[in-house]
Structure formats: C-alpha cells, structure tokens
Amino acid sequence: MTGAPSRPGSAAEVAEAVGGAERIVPRGGGTKPALWSVEGAYVLDLSALSGITEYLPSEYTVTALAGTPLADVDARLAAKGQYLPFDPLLVEAGSTVGGAVAAGANGPGRLRYGGLRDFLLAVTFVDGRGEIVRGGAKVVKNAAGFDLPKLMVGSLGRLGVLTECTFKVFPHPESCATLRVAGMALDEAIEAAGRVGAGAVEIECLDLAHGLAGWDLEIRIGGRSFALDARLKRAADLLDTDVSTLSDDADARHWRARREFGWASTAASVLKLPLTPATAGALEQVLADLDASQVARVYSAGIQQAFVAWPAERVADLPALDRALSEAKLTALALRAPAEAANQPILGHRTGGELLRRVEQALDPAGRFGRL
Amino acid sequence: MATTDAADFLDALTQRLGPERVLTGAAPMAAYESDALTAFRARPRAVVLVDSAEEVVDVVRLCAAANVPFLARGSGTSLSGGSLPVHDGVVIAMNRLNRILEVDPVRRTAVVEPGVVNLAVSDAAEAYGLYYSPDPSSQSVCTIGGNLAFNSGGAHCLKYGMTSNHVLGLKVVLPDGEVIEIGSDSLESVGPDLVGLFVGSEGLFGIATKITLRLLPKPETYFTLLAAYDSLAAAGEAVAAVVASGLLPGAMEIMDNLAIEAAEAAVGAGYPLDAEGLLIVELEGEKQQVAAESELLLEVVRRSKPYLEHIASDPDDRMRIWKGRKSAFSAVGRLSPDYIVQDGVVPRSRLGEALTKIQHLGEEHRIRVANVFHAGDGNLHPLILFDGRVEGELERAEELAGEILRLCIDLGGSITGEHGVGMEKRQYLGEMFGEADLDAMRRIRMAIDPGELANRGKMFPDAEAPALLSHAPHPLEAAGIISRE
Ligand SMILES: Cc1cc2nc3c(=O)[nH]c(=O)nc-3n(C[C@H](O)[C@@H](O)[C@H](O)COP(=O)(O)OP(=O)(O)OC[C@H]3O[C@@H](n4cnc5c(N)ncnc54)[C@H](O)[C@@H]3O)c2cc1C
Ligand SMILES: Cc1cc2nc3c(=O)[nH]c(=O)nc-3n(C[C@H](O)[C@H](O)[C@H](O)COP(=O)(O)OP(=O)(O)OC[C@H]3O[C@@H](n4cnc5c(N)ncnc54)[C@H](O)[C@@H]3O)c2cc1C
Numbered sequence: 137m138t139g140a141p142s143r144p145g146s147a148a149e150v151a152e153a154v155g156g157a158e159r160i161v162p163r164g165g166g167t168k169p170a171l172w173s174v175e176g177a178y179v180l181d182l183s184a185l186s187g188i189t190e191y192l193p194s195e196y197t198v199t200a201l202a203g204t205p206l207a208d209v210d211a212r213l214a215a216k217g218q219y220l221p222f223d224p225l226l227v228e229a230g231s232t233v234g235g236a237v238a239a240g241a242n243g244p245g246r247l248r249y250g251g252l253r254d255f256l257l258a259v260t261f262v263d264g265r266g267e268i269v270r271g272g273a274k275v276v277k278n279a280a281g282f283d284l285p286k287l288m289v290g291s292l293g294r295l296g297v298l299t300e301c302t303f304k305v306f307p308h309p310e311s312c313a314t315l316r317v318a319g320m321a322l323d324e325a326i327e328a329a330g331r332v333g334a335g336a337v338e339i340e341c342l343d344l345a346h347g348l349a350g351w352d353l354e355i356r357i358g359g360r361s362f363a364l365d366a367r368l369k370r371a372a373d374l375l376d377t378d379v380s381t382l383s384d385d386a387d388a389r390h391w392r393a394r395r396e397f398g399w400a401s402t403a404a405s406v407l408k409l410p411l412t413p414a415t416a417g418a419l420e421q422v423l424a425d426l427d428a429s430q431v432a433r434v435y436s437a438g439i440q441q442a443f444v445a446w447p448a449e450r451v452a453d454l455p456a457l458d459r460a461l462s463e464a465k466l467t468a469l470a471l472r473a474p475a476e477a478a479n480q481p482i483l484g485h486r487t488g489g490e491l492l493r494r495v496e497q498a499l500d501p502a503g504r505f506g507r508l
Numbered sequence: 509m510a511t512t513d514a515a516d517f518l519d520a521l522t523q524r525l526g527p528e529r530v531l532t533g534a535a536p537m538a539a540y541e542s543d544a545l546t547a548f549r550a551r552p553r554a555v556v557l558v559d560s561a562e563e564v565v566d567v568v569r570l571c572a573a574a575n576v577p578f579l580a581r582g583s584g585t586s587l588s589g590g591s592l593p594v595h596d597g598v599v600i601a602m603n604r605l606n607r608i609l610e611v612d613p614v615r616r617t618a619v620v621e622p623g624v625v626n627l628a629v630s631d632a633a634e635a636y637g638l639y640y641s642p643d644p645s646s647q648s649v650c651t652i653g654g655n656l657a658f659n660s661g662g663a664h665c666l667k668y669g670m671t672s673n674h675v676l677g678l679k680v681v682l683p684d685g686e687v688i689e690i691g692s693d694s695l696e697s698v699g700p701d702l703v704g705l706f707v708g709s710e711g712l713f714g715i716a717t718k719i720t721l722r723l724l725p726k727p728e729t730y731f732t733l734l735a736a737y738d739s740l741a742a743a744g745e746a747v748a749a750v751v752a753s754g755l756l757p758g759a760m761e762i763m764d765n766l767a768i769e770a771a772e773a774a775v776g777a778g779y780p781l782d783a784e785g786l787l788i789v790e791l792e793g794e795k796q797q798v799a800a801e802s803e804l805l806l807e808v809v810r811r812s813k814p815y816l817e818h819i820a821s822d823p824d825d826r827m828r829i830w831k832g833r834k835s836a837f838s839a840v841g842r843l844s845p846d847y848i849v850q851d852g853v854v855p856r857s858r859l860g861e862a863l864t865k866i867q868h869l870g871e872e873h874r875i876r877v878a879n880v881f882h883a884g885d886g887n888l889h890p891l892i893l894f895d896g897r898v899e900g901e902l903e904r905a906e907e908l909a910g911e912i913l914r915l916c917i918d919l920g921g922s923i924t925g926e927h928g929v930g931m932e933k934r935q936y937l938g939e940m941f942g943e944a945d946l947d948a949m950r951r952i953r954m955a956i957d958p959g960e961l962a963n964r965g966k967m968f969p970d971a972e973a974p975a976l977l978s979h980a981p982h983p984l985e986a987a988g989i990i991s992r993e
Contacts, residue, residue: 193752194752195855195886249667250695251695253701254669254672267947268944271948271949275854276856276886277665277887277925278921279708279922279928280941281929282953283659287700287701289704291700307754308754310754336725336795359800360797363799367794409698410695410696411696440696487688487692488699490682494955495705498954508699
C-alpha cells in the first residue's frame with residue numbers, strides 16, 4: 137500500500153484504497169469481529185465516513201454515510217417519532233450503517249414489518265475494481281434496474297465497500313409492552329407462539345429465550361397507547377396461562393438487552409441462524425447431538441431466526457458444529473467468533489453458490505475482498 | 509444460425525415437447541407477439557407451452573446450446589414491453605405451470621409454480637385466514653412469475669411492501685441451464701441476498717420455476733375514508749399531514765377530476781363529480797388498533813378541510829370505493845382511442861409540484877393527462893390520452909411521456925415504481941443512473957448470461973427497439989377482464 141488512506145473520508149478515497157490493495161476488508165464499528173478479522177487483509181477503517189447526509193421525516197427516508205454509528209441514526213429518528221423497523225443489533229456496541237447492511241442481521245422487531253432487506257432503498261458502494269457504484273433510489277418505491285441494494289444486504293464486505301445507504305423508516309409505535317410466560321417446554325412454547333401469531337393481534341416481537349427453567353415466551357405489542365391494554369388482554373387470553381407484563385422502561389430495557397446480546401457471555405461466539413417454527417427442532421437436535429443443549433440461545437422474530445452463544449471453551453468444536461448444521465440443512469452466520477473463523481463466517485448448509493460466484497466475478501474479478 | 513441448424517433446433521424442441529406444444533406458424537403465435545404495451549410487436553421463432561419445471565430446464569438448455577435467445581411469458585400483461593418476444597427467439601409460455609404446491613399455515617408460506625395467477629394464491633390461503641399481500645390491479649390475470657420479474661406492487665403496498673418483500677425462496681434455471689436454489693422458507697437469510705437480486709431482474713437472469721411466498725394474516729378490519737377537495741394540492745397536503753401524524757395507513761390514493769369523472773361513468777362508485785382531488789385513505793389491521801387510529805385519522809383529515817368526507821359503511825361500500833379506484837384508468841381509456849399508462853416516482857413532498865408541472869407539460873404538448881396515483885409512496889400514474897390516427901399525436905404523447913420521466917428523475921425520484929423498465933423505458937435508465945452504475949449492472953448480467961440469451965434487448969439502453977404502433981387497450985382490458993392501475 138503506497139500512500140492510500142486507511143481511514144478514508146470520502147467515497148473517492150475508498151475507491152483509491154480499494155484500487156491499491158491486493159486483499160482488503162472493510163470494517164465499520166468493529167462490533168462483529170468474526171466478519172472482518174481476515175488474516176493478511178488490509179483493514180479499511182470506515183469510521184471517518186460518518187454522518188447523516190439527509191433525513192426527510194415526511195418522506196420516511198434517511199440517508200447516512202456507511203461509517204455512521206447506528207446509535208446516531210436512531211437518535212435522529214427518535215426525535216421525530218420514527219425508527220428503523222428492522223430493529224438493528226448491537227447499536228450501543230457501536231454498530232455502523234455499513235456494518236449492519238453487510239452483516240444483514242436483524243433484531244427481534246423485524247417480525248412486524250420486515251428486515252433490513254425490506255428497508256434498504258439505495259446504496260453507494262465501491263466495487264472490487266475500485267469503481268463507485270450507485271443502486272436503487274432515495275424514494276420509498278422504485279423498480280428501475282437490478283436491485284443492487286438487496287444484493288449488498290448480507291454481502292459481508294465481499295462484494296463492495298458501502299459508502300452510503302438510504303433506508304425507509306416508519307413511525308414508531310406510540311407505546312409498547314411485553315407479555316411473558318416463563319419456563320415452558322419448547323413444543324409448548326412454539327405451539328403457543330403459533331396460536332397468538334395466528335390471531336388478529338399484531339405483534340412487534342415474539343421471542344423464545346432459553347433459560348434455566350425452560351423457555352420463556354415473550355410477546356411484544358405496540359401501537360396507540362389508548363388501545364394497548366385491550367390488545368394485551370386479547371393476546372393474554374390466547375395464551376391462557378400465567379402471564380407477566382413488562383411495561384414502559386422495563387419493556388424497552390428488556391429488548392435493548394436482547395439486541396445488544398447482554399444475555400451472551402462476552403467470550404462466547406455468537407451465531408445467527410435462519411429458521412422456521414418447523415426447523416427449530418432440527419437445531420435442537422444438532423445441539424443435543426453435540427452435547428450443547430445448555431448453550432444460551434434465543435429463537436427470535438417469530439422463530440424466524442436463532443441466536444446461539446457458542447461457549448468459548450468449546451471453540452474447537454465449531455468445525456463439528458459446521459458439519460452437523462450442513463447435515464441438518466441449517467445455515468449459520470458467525471457474528472462473533474475467533475479470528476480463524478473470519479475467512480469463512482458462514483457455517484453449515486449453503487445455497488446459490490453458482491449464482492454468487494458469477495456475481496463475485498462481475499463485481500470483484502480480482503478477488504480483492506475475498507470469496508464467500 | 510444456418511437453416512439446417514435452425515431446423516435441427518426446432519426438431520429438438522418438438523422431440524422434447526411434442527408437436528402440439530411447439531407453436532411456429534404466424535396464426536398460432538399471434539397472441540404472443542405483444543404484451544400490454546401494444547405499441548411493440550415482434551415475431552418469435554417459436555412459442556413453447558411447457559408443462560413442468562423439467563421441461564423449462566430442457567428448453568433453456570436447448571436454447572443455450574443453439575445460442576437462441578428466449579424469454580418466459582406469464583400472462584403478457586406487462587405495461588413496459590417486458591414480455592415482448594425477442595425477435596427470432598423462443599417464448600416459453602409458463603401458464604400451464606400453475607399449481608399451488610403447498611400452503612403451510614404454520615410457517616405462513618405458499619410454494620407455487622410461476623404460472624399461478626396472483627389472486628389464486630390469496631384464494632388458496634383464505635381457508636387459513638391468510639392472504640398474499642401484493643395486489644396489482646391486474647391480479648386476477650397476472651402471474652407470480654411476472655410479478656417477480658417486475659417486483660410488482662399495488663394500492664396496498666405502503667405498509668407491507670411490494671413483491672420482493674414477500675418472496676422467500678426460489679428455484680431458478682440460469683440462462684445456461686444450470687439449476688440453483690436460493691433463499692429458503694425463513695424470513696431470514698445468510699450471505700448476499702440473491703433472492704432480492706433476482707426479484708425485479710426482468711427475466712434477464714433466467715427463469716424461476718418454483719417460488720416460496722410469504723403469507724400474511726388477513727387484516728381483521730378496515731377503515732376506509734374518502735375525502736373530496738377543491739384542489740389537487742389540498743388532497744396532496746392531506747397526505748403529508750397523515751404522514752406527519754405518525755399513522756401508517758395500508759393505502760393512500762389520489763385521483764384527479766378527469767379520473768373521477770371517468771370512474772364514475774364506468775362503475776358509479778359514488779364519487780363526487782365536482783371534486784378536483786379525491787383522497788382515499790385506508791387503515792387496516794386489528795380492531796382495537798384501527799379504532800384508535802381512525803379517530804386520529806379523522807382529526808387530521810378534517811384539519812385539511814375537505815369539502816366532503818365519507819366513511820365506508822360496510823364491506824360492500826368499501827368494495828365500491830376500491831372498484832372505482834381500480835377501474836379508473838381503463839375507464840379514462842374509454843374516453844380516448846389510445847393512451848399510455850406512465851409509471852414514475854417522486855418524493856411525496858414534491859407530489860404537488862410534480863402534478864402542476866405535468867399539467868403544464870400536457871398543455872404544452874396539447875395532450876390531455878389524467879392522474880391516479882399511489883400518493884402514499886409518491887408513485888404517479890399519469891394517463892396520457894391521445895388518438896393515434898391523428899397525425900403527430902402519438903409522437904407528441906411519447907414525447908410527453910418521456911418529459912414526465914425526466915421530471916421524476918429531476919425531482920429525485922425514479923422512472924418506474926412498479927411496471928419495470930422493459931422495452932419502453934430503456935433509454936431513460938441511463939438518465940437515472942450513471943455510466944459506472946449501468947456498467948456494474950451490465951457486468952452482473954454478462955457474468956450470469958454471457959450470451960445475453962435471457963430476455964435479450966430489455967432494460968439496458970443500448971438494444972434495438974421495434975417500431976411503435978399504438979397504445980390501444982390490452983385485449984383483456986377491452987374485454988373488461990382487467991383494468992389498469
Ligand atoms: C454478541 C456480541 C457482542 C459484542 N459486544 C461488543 C462490545 O461490547 N463492544 C464492542 O466494541 N464490540 C462488541 N462486539 C463486536 C461487534 O463486533 C460491533 O462492534 C457491530 O455490530 C458491527 O457492526 P460494525 O459496524 O461494527 O460492523 P463490523 O463488525 O465492522 O463489520 C461487520 C461486517 O460488515 C463488513 N462491513 C463493515 N462496514 C462495511 C462497509 N462500509 N461496507 C461493506 N462492508 C462493511 C465487515 O467487513 C464485516 O464483514 C460484539 C459482537 C457480538 C456479536
Ligand atoms: C390492466 C393492467 C393493470 C395493471 N396493474 C398493475 C399494478 O397495479 N401494479 C403493477 O405493478 N403492475 C400492474 N400491471 C402490469 C403487469 O400486470 C405486471 O407487470 C405483472 O406482474 C405482469 O405479469 P404477467 O404474468 O402478465 O407477466 P408477463 O407480462 O407475461 O411477463 C412480464 C415479465 O416477467 C418475465 N417472467 C414471466 N415469468 C417469469 C418467470 N417464471 N421467471 C422469470 N421471469 C419471468 C417475462 O419474461 C417478462 O419480462 C398492470 C397491467 C395491466 C394490463
């Protein structure tokens with residue numbers, strides 16, 4: 137590297153850095169080290185590329201440079217009663233706009249309106265040839281050209297370095313509260329979750345958290361304050377068992393801790409797995425077979441994803457987990473893992489390889505970003 | 509291709525599918541020469557009627573081996589020329605692949621073949637209290653495969669999004685015949701969002717043969733409000749006020765006076781004929797929540813001073829209101845022998861400005877324009893009325909259509925919200941995107957399909973266009989089966 141900036145302050149400087157590097161990895165807030173600690177790679181620090189470039193509350197759109205901490209975006213939106221409905225993870229830990237998009241991970245609140253993919257409207261990125269590319273449009277509806285914003289969701293820094301992103305935002309519910317049923321058996325909890333989900337009550341979050349005494353079912357409901365009590369009662373009636381309620385601050389704190397992974401040991405590897413209520417059993421079996429039934433885990437967003445904290449003392453078993461997941465046709469993304477996992481943050485079953493290889497060839501022919 | 513090779517190719521198709529499912533004559537192929545953008549027409553080499561995904565794969569492989577371009581065709585209702593045959597290519601008619609393979613009420617998914625008609629998915633899901641959310645006005649005829657190719661939308665896409673937000677998994681035949689599966693039946697995924705890339709790719713990445721869709725619980729109740737204003741601007745301001753209030757309606761639509769008049773004449777929806785701007789706002793969801801929201805909505809809308817308001821009194825009344833809205837365009841079409849449905853997007857705070865400018869542009873070009881639009885997301889559908897038999901009118905209408913697209917770009921919007929680029933808007937893609945942006949898209953296309961066999965000549969600005977003919981109503985429209993939105 138000769139003279140290229142390692143902490144670029146503009147898309148042009150990012151392009152310069154990419155053009156001059158043999159192997160490069162973008163790093164946002166650095167909160168998901170498993171995703172950027174690639175051996176031998178030149179780490180491009182995006183923290184200087186920070187700032188909200190446009191926020192138009194009446195358009196439901198916000199545009200920010202890729203290194204902007206999500207906490208800043210959150211605060212700006214909150215002041216106007218709006219939010220990012222995909223419910224980003226690790227906001228307080230320092231997650232950035234670009235890191236969130238590249239990791240493609242969503243919080244429990246994605247259940248209500250959709251994930252990051254559904255709320256990313258436009259992107260600017262530098263591809264592997266050092267070209268600055270724009271995709272999408274900064275309006276809430278657009279069907280022109282290929283959907284490059286969606287392609288960048290989950291791209292893990294392998295297809296381009298994001299420099300700017302535009303999101304669709306929504307009004308935040310006026311108030312929220314959470315119903316909780318503690319210590320259920322897993323089947324019982326899944327069945328209850330299905331019952332409430334199939335009812336008329338609209339749900340913000342629905343998580344099953346593994347605890348010492350079994351599974352806790354947590355259902356968050358949000359909307360107009362005036363109607364909230366009646367709706368909580370309706371959902372509680374569907375549960376038809378002992379229910380406790382978290383309101384106001386307690387409710388907010390609970391979900392914040394969930395998104396910040398306060399429940400996982402700081403040394404543990406953290407995995408995200410796409411799931412359905414029908415495949416939760418398969419993951420349980422994989423864990424049981426590896427003698428790991430006690431690991432901390434949450435089945436989140438209506439059991440559409442699992443977060444698993446894989447204990448530090450069992451790091452040596454990650455390859456075994458990888459194989460077991462493949463056999464069970466389950467896939468995992470290591471959000472946090474030991475450095476040696478960074479070359480391949482995806483574990484288990486893979487699909488679409490042939491299409492992905494062609495896309496990688498188009499955007500990064502020299503393989504500067506590494507291959508997934 | 510040499511004549512003998514051409515004959516061999518047709519022989520191979522016939523051997524695989526049998527003679528009755530390989531159409532070659534001018535007469536049998538006539539219905540496939542055009543889509544709902546009737547201005548364009550092209551004669552394919554053959555039309556094949558496939559019955560299974562395996563047949564799609566084999567036909568694509570034969571095309572790839574013989575270097576013959578091809579495209580999938582659903583119901584041919586594309587308004588942008590997306591399903592226009594590629595000259596001398598093969599049209600793969602997907603309508604027989606119309607089985608709903610599975611509806612899973614627990615996962616809330618439906619697995620369908622691409623020829624399934626949009627509305628059939630909701631019909632199949634109904635028994636479980638579920639529905640398929642994207643609702644193009646053509647939903648009683650258009651196919652899921654076509655919806656997927658264009659990322660189609662409808663009036664009710666404000667809250668839960670367009671087609672792309674509801675497609676979870678795909679089985680795809682790439683243009684060289686390689687078969688891949690992407691996505692899954694989960695809402696979540698890992699790695700680059702390839703399903704997201706495929707949806708909206710206008711048939712340029714190959715053919716989807718199996719599609720996993722997400723279903724939603726049917727809203728428990730609706731609150732539908734009609735408000736009439738003495739200016740379009742006032743209706744637009746009401747939309748801004750609703751947005752600012754923090755409400756998230758399921759739909760927000762506006763019609764102008766010409767559109768109102770035509771819709772009234774056609775279906776008698778009970779719209780006030782003297783309104784300059786008519787706003788329809790609909791809340792949907794859980795009873796208690798909608799009740800609480802409707803009070804706020806009424807308060808906000810009343811502050812915008814409509815001279816008349818009407819709340820749908822029952823499901824029939826609601827249906828009547830929507831019928832007027834959904835028939836508006838074909839109704840306006842009856843006032844004019846030819847018309848172009850334009851589809852552009854502007855930031856919604858600039859809707860008023862856009863409408864005023866469109867009116868001026870219309871006057872300048874001496875062409876009447878009616879407006880019906882998805883106000884909630886700034887998606888305009890100006891309807892450009894003209895008579896193709898009058899010397900120069902078609903050219904003026906085309907010119908006006910182009911000016912409107914440029915206006916959308918200038919205001920920071922898009923040249924299409926839901927109808928796609930297809931054939932019609934290719935030349936404007938390069939005005940909306942820069943050279944490096946188009947180049948990246950072209951590189952992706954060429955990496956996936958180096959021979960440019962899949963839907964050759966669409967979307968990108970450089971390809972040759974067949975001559976313009978007219979903008980008469982789609983045959984299905986003329987028959988009253990579908991209407992434009
Ligand atoms: C359970 C858990 C707890 C954690 N706790 C803490 C903590 O307490 N404190 C702390 O500091 N960190 C913590 N981390 C580390 C975590 O690594 C966060 O710092 C953050 O969520 C990641 O977002 P990011 O912006 O930091 O992305 P990064 O971690 O920097 O990157 C994520 C991925 O996105 C890519 N990427 C980033 N930016 C771009 C871009 N602009 N364009 C393209 N690709 C890009 C990277 O290459 C990488 O593949 C924790 C992580 C986990 C999983
Ligand atoms: C009266 C009328 C009203 C309309 N209203 C709306 C509306 O409200 N909203 C809206 O968004 N659109 C609307 N449209 C446009 C049109 O209905 C949509 O674009 C629709 O999705 C097209 O579906 P189709 O089955 O007719 O596809 P076709 O026109 O047959 O094909 C469209 C494109 O899809 C590709 N394709 C088809 N099947 C596949 C497959 N299996 N895999 C890959 N590519 C495939 C084709 O190659 C082609 O490029 C309307 C059209 C009409 C005529």
